[in-house]
Amino acid sequence: LKVAAVGGAGYHGSLLRAFVRHLGTPGAHLGPRGPDWLGLLRFLIVPLGPHPVAQHLGTLDGRYGSAFLDPPWRELFTRSEAPPSEPFSVAGRILSFVAGAGVTLPLPVAEAMLTCSDKFPDEDSCQKFVPFVGVRAG
Helix, strand or coil, rough: EEEEEEEEEHHHHHHHHHHHHHHHHCCCCCCCHHHHHHCCCCEEEEEEECCHHHHHHHHCCHHHHHCCCCCHHHHHHHCCCCCCCCCCHHHHHHHHHHHHHEEECCCCCCEEEEEEEECCCCCCCEEEEEECCCCCCC
16 A cells, blocks of 8 residues: 655654554554554655655655755745746646655664753653654765
8 A cells, every 4th residue: 555645754653653653562453463464555755845764765766866955846846926927837746756655765764762851850860652663874
């Protein structure tokens, strides 16, 4: 099942948190087959604006880079105002990418535990799990 996620880095972070919280938790909504079905989902990231995961994907897949990291795409989604006319077919690029995405690149999803504590020593600290996509920077 291909899931095209079109948005900025913040949107993709929210989607990742929801996925990990609701679908990636062992025993949650997994049914009788267990977590095997998770391997059937393929998230296709379509960046709108600057996106570190998209930059990484562009270095690994030239077709992805030419579709979503070329200057016209970047310029269209980094403008403060909408252009008077669409310089190219945004929907056409996305549909072409989804149709041709037969092979996907595996990106590991992990969680980091953050411990928050108040300035006062008698206050309890809290822990929060933050999911992230494991890509190597630089």
